[in-house]
Amino acid sequence: xxxxxxxxxxxxxxxxxxxxxxxxxxxxxxxxxxxxxxxxxxxxxxxxxxxxxxxxxxxxxxxxxxxxxxxxxxxxxxxxxxxxxxxxxxxxxxxxxxxxxxxxxxxxxxxxxxxxxxxxxxxxxxxxxxxxxxxxxxxxxxxxxxxxxxxxxxxxxxxxxxxxxxxxxxxxxxxxxxxxxxxxxxxxxxxxxxxxxxxxxxxxxxxxxxxxxxxxxxxxxxxxxxxxxxxxx
Amino acid sequence: xxxxxxxxxxxxxxxxxxxxxxxxxxxxxxxxxxxxxxxxxxxxxxxxxxxxxxxxxxxxxxxxxxxxxxxxxxxxxxxxxxxxxxxxxxxxxxxxxxxxxxxxxxxxxxxxxxxxxxxxxxxxxxxxxxxxxxxxxxxxxxxxxxxxxxxxxxxxxxxxxxxxxxxxxxxxxxxxxxxxxxxxxxxxxxxxxxxxxxxxxxxxxxxxxxxxxxxxxxxxxxxxxxxxxxxxxxxxxxxxxxxxxx
Numbered sequence: 001x002x003x004x005x006x007x008x009x010x011x012x013x014x015x016x017x018x019x020x021x022x023x024x025x026x027x028x029x030x031x032x033x034x035x036x037x038x039x040x041x042x043x044x045x046x047x048x049x050x051x052x053x054x055x056x057x058x059x060x061x062x063x064x065x066x067x068x069x070x071x072x073x074x075x076x077x078x079x080x081x082x083x084x085x086x087x088x089x090x091x092x093x094x095x096x097x098x099x100x101x102x103x104x105x106x107x108x109x110x111x112x113x114x115x116x117x118x119x120x121x122x123x124x125x126x127x128x129x130x131x132x133x134x135x136x137x138x139x140x141x142x143x144x145x146x147x148x149x150x151x152x153x154x155x156x157x158x159x160x161x162x163x164x165x166x167x168x169x170x171x172x173x174x175x176x177x178x179x180x181x182x183x184x185x186x187x188x189x190x191x192x193x194x195x196x197x198x199x200x201x202x203x204x205x206x207x208x209x210x211x212x213x214x215x216x217x218x219x220x221x222x223x224x225x226x227x228x229x230x231x232x233x
Numbered sequence: 234x235x236x237x238x239x240x241x242x243x244x245x246x247x248x249x250x251x252x253x254x255x256x257x258x259x260x261x262x263x264x265x266x267x268x269x270x271x272x273x274x275x276x277x278x279x280x281x282x283x284x285x286x287x288x289x290x291x292x293x294x295x296x297x298x299x300x301x302x303x304x305x306x307x308x309x310x311x312x313x314x315x316x317x318x319x320x321x322x323x324x325x326x327x328x329x330x331x332x333x334x335x336x337x338x339x340x341x342x343x344x345x346x347x348x349x350x351x352x353x354x355x356x357x358x359x360x361x362x363x364x365x366x367x368x369x370x371x372x373x374x375x376x377x378x379x380x381x382x383x384x385x386x387x388x389x390x391x392x393x394x395x396x397x398x399x400x401x402x403x404x405x406x407x408x409x410x411x412x413x414x415x416x417x418x419x420x421x422x423x424x425x426x427x428x429x430x431x432x433x434x435x436x437x438x439x440x441x442x443x444x445x446x447x448x449x450x451x452x453x454x455x456x457x458x459x460x461x462x463x464x465x466x467x468x469x470x471x472x473x474x475x476x477x478x479x
Contacts, residue, residue, distance in 0.1 A: 048322060048323055048324035050317045050325075051317075051322035051323070053322075054322050140317070140318050141318075143314050143317055143318060144314045144315060144317075144318040145314075146310070146314060147312070147313055147314020147315060147317075147318075148310075148311050148314065149310070150306075150307045150310055150311070151311050151402060151406050154307055154406060154409055154410065155405075155409055155435065158409060158412075158432075158435055159435040159437070159438070160432065160433070160435060161435070164437050164438055167437065168437075175315075175398075176318070179315075179318040179319065180318070183318070
């Protein structure tokens with residue numbers, strides 16, 4: 001009862017600082033002396049919570065990946081809430097439930113199938129790696145959806161034509177989905193970079209199939225369930 | 234407001250961009266940039282409003298900074314998320330400082346272009362040429378903003394894609410919020426100027442309608458919106474001119 005809930009940083013420990021300054025944007029020495037004297041003694045940048053959320057972990061932790069997955073779904077629900085602002089009332093909940101539902105469905109149905117396909121092709125990806133990649137992709141997609149939520153609310157509320165509001169909603173879903181999916185496949189690609197060329201080629205085939213499935217399933221759920229897109233009527 | 238930051242905004246965009254990216258001095262940059270946004274956009278708005286004069290000067294001087302700040306407020310979370318999604322998971326405050334710095338620099342450019350634009354209006358520019366001149370000023374200011382934005386994204390993969398995503402989101406949100414707050418440029422003969430025009434679709438609808446009109450296709454709804462008697466007495470060119478008076 002009295003146990004403290006761990007903070008979100010506990011689930012997502014801070015990764016090493018990712019930034020390396022580039023030569024093109026670094027000020028010259030004289031410029032720095034002249035224009036930024038007060039900056040010299042300041043502490044280095046602290047990695048953001050976002051960086052922690054999307055960081056690749058060395059050691060697999062089911063609890064951490066589950067948290068990451070949950071945070072991703074929660075962030076995606078914010079986008080659903082913004083879509084619900086057009087109709088209000090029950091639509092808030094319907095959209096908030098079904099925007100993340102598509103992500104959950106893709107992970108629940110698609111990732112095991114993808115793992116089985118990759119195992120059949122003898123691709124060197126173990127379940128923990130596949131789970132971690134899927135959780136990170138969900139978090140990334142949810143993060144992008146949450147970031148686009150204010151813009152989506154603006155368009156959804158201020159557009160007269162239902163088709164314009166639906167179009168704005170679809171653009172956000174497509175952008176976030178595309179970013180999450182391409183990054184997920186990129187991470188999986190990286191994981192099998194040492195495999196033989198024939199295995200990688202077969203894995204590419206599996207990735208392509210997964211991508212088609214993910215797009216089709218998400219679209220099916222969103223079109224069927226989101227009132228803004230004509231579903232759930 | 235810091236004169237040093239203002240000077241760096243104009244002369245050393247790379248320095249400002251690096252500070253935002255490395256989360257250094259972001260408070261001073263954000264505050265100074267926000268003040269520059271409000272003042273620069275207000276001055277530019279005042280000039281735009283002076284095309285008609287009277288109350289429209291004050292209206293436009295209020296609405297243009299309002300539209301810009303509202304756009305930035307809506308865009309900042311999207312920029313943060315897109316940057317993170319595309320490989321730059323930076324703190325939100327870094328993104329906000331970067332966006333404000335870019336907007337501040339562009340507003341300073343608008344401020345600099347305002348006297349020239351006012352002179353052109355004073356020399357008798359017609360409505361369409363005035364709209365073009367204002368759009369050109371916006372374009373120049375936008376280039377100044379992009380200079381900071383691109384530098385702020387730093388090196389690494391996905392830089393161009395992130396910049397394109399930022400610009401796409403900014404144009405879409407900026408277009409919509411500006412559309413909600415119109416009119417800005419009003420014909421001198423207009424007798425009554427509302428602070429806000431009645432809601433007529435959205436920015437995307439207007440683009441689509443204008444595209445169809447320019448192809449000689451006039452939707453019934455758009456023709457009806459200028460009034461039945463006006464429609465009866467208007468040529469297609471007059472209808473198009475009315476639709477363009479935003």
